[in-house]
Amino acid sequence: MKQVPMVDLVGQYKKIKPEVDEAIEKILSTAGFIGGPYVKSFQENLEKYLGIKHVIPCANGTDALQVAMMALNLQPGDEVITTTFTFIATAEVIALLRLTPVLVDVEKDTYNIDIKALEKAITPRTKAIVPVHLFGQSAKMEEIMAIANKHNLYVIEDNAQAIGADYMFSNGKVKKTGTIGHIGCTSFFPSKNLGCYGDGGAIFTDDDVLANQMRIIVNHGMATRYYHDFVGVNSRLDAIQAAVLDIKLKHLDSYAEARRYVANYYNNAFSKTEKIITPITSPFTTHIFHQYVMVLNGVDRDGLMNHLQTKGISCAIYYPVPIHQQKAYLDPRYKDGDFPVSEYLCKNVIALPVHTEFDEETLEYVTSSVLEFIEK
Numbered sequence: 001m002k003q004v005p006m007v008d009l010v011g012q013y014k015k016i017k018p019e020v021d022e023a024i025e026k027i028l029s030t031a032g033f034i035g036g037p038y039v040k041s042f043q044e045n046l047e048k049y050l051g052i053k054h055v056i057p058c059a060n061g062t063d064a065l066q067v068a069m070m071a072l073n074l075q076p077g078d079e080v081i082t083t084t085f086t087f088i089a090t091a092e093v094i095a096l097l098r099l100t101p102v103l104v105d106v107e108k109d110t111y112n113i114d115i116k117a118l119e120k121a122i123t124p125r126t127k128a129i130v131p132v133h134l135f136g137q138s139a140k141m142e143e144i145m146a147i148a149n150k151h152n153l154y155v156i157e158d159n160a161q162a163i164g165a166d167y168m169f170s171n172g173k174v175k176k177t178g179t180i181g182h183i184g185c186t187s188f189f190p191s192k193n194l195g196c197y198g199d200g201g202a203i204f205t206d207d208d209v210l211a212n213q214m215r216i217i218v219n220h221g222m223a224t225r226y227y228h229d230f231v232g233v234n235s236r237l238d239a240i241q242a243a244v245l246d247i248k249l250k251h252l253d254s255y256a257e258a259r260r261y262v263a264n265y266y267n268n269a270f271s272k273t274e275k276i277i278t279p280i281t282s283p284f285t286t287h288i289f290h291q292y293v294m295v296l297n298g299v300d301r302d303g304l305m306n307h308l309q310t311k312g313i314s315c316a317i318y319y320p321v322p323i324h325q326q327k328a329y330l331d332p333r334y335k336d337g338d339f340p341v342s343e344y345l346c347k348n349v350i351a352l353p354v355h356t357e358f359d360e361e362t363l364e365y366v367t368s369s370v371l372e373f374i375e376k
């Protein structure tokens with residue numbers, strides 16, 4: 001039977017194999033595993049690609065968020081606002097640093113932070129906002145920056161799912177997501193749009209002082225060797241991952257194009273049924289479709305998932321439980337029903353496979369298999 005995985009990293013690797021293998025062999029033969037020219041080259045190329053002054057590579061996207069919050073010198077009790085409909089890492093680092101996560105709902109059509117809810121959640125203790133560019137398109141950054149400026153707050157963009165997306169300002173200016181707030185964070189987890197072959201992450205900023213502080217924090221709080229002025233962490237991107245990323249960065253825009261092709265195919269195929277609400281792309285952003293997440297309207301989700309499974313088609317739920325209903329994050333401030341949109345989405349979303357290696361026949365197989373169940 002035909003198998004359709006959520007991602008096809010092997011197929012993608014085969015196309016860049018000679019270049020990747022050569023770089024990895026070179027690292028193996030010189031044992032230059034930590035730091036060195038590959039990390040530097042990738043850092044500089046990513047700075048150029050994003051149009052940002054500083055990229056600080058680190059070990060993963062979760063560390064990127066944590067280091068960003070450490071650099072802003074946030075203190076226990078400081079409130080950090082993010083959404084309840086996101087991957088756990090966003091809220092996790094807030095909790096880990098003993099800051100207070102303040103959760104808000106998302107918009108029903110973009111799955112991104114609801115601006116009105118965000119403004120309502122601000123208190124005198126609020127210090128930062130963490131918008132998540134969920135599934136590959138930008139949150140309303142212009143509005144978010146205006147709110148942040150009005151209330152003197154930091155903005156840390158969680159760009160783990162949107163690297164390469166463009167944000168169009170109302171004056172026509174275009175910036176990459178992750179370069180608009182004070183700090184941007186990303187993940188190079190293998191299945192991310194720019195993924196390495198292990199774990200990796202990076203932090204972006206145009207601010208020289210913050211950049212310097214974050215470079216010190218990722219290196220054990222050390223500016224001069226064995227002199228530790230701050231409590232830091234050990235968070236590095238290794239040379240092999242950097243070499244892979246430097247090669248894949250050259251293809252990032254064409255990878256996004258391939259993903260958009262898949263998304264458009266799905267959108268067209270499902271446009272005739274009211275039982276599927278296909279994802280929209282806001283006019284102020286490009287969408288790089290880290291995930292293709294659609295909302296089912298009166299469809300038995302478990303039934304559809306089983307049906308797809310019998311056809312060899314993978315699918316997933318991003319995300320089944322909002323943060324405020326997660327066991328580790330239960331909080332007397334929040335109760336069921338407080339975030340109706342997120343709760344509704346958790347019950348009704350389904351993600352179909354989207355990656356860079358699709359062919360027409362497979363797309364037709366996926367869409368007809370979905371429609372077969374929906375229309376029966």
Ligand SMILES: *Cc1c(COP(=O)(O)O)cnc(C)c1O
Binds near residue numbers: 061160186189200
């Ligand atoms: C993947 C992801 C992260 C964390 O990245 P890791 O590299 O896995 O630590 C953070 N936020 C979001 C929204 C993500 O999707």
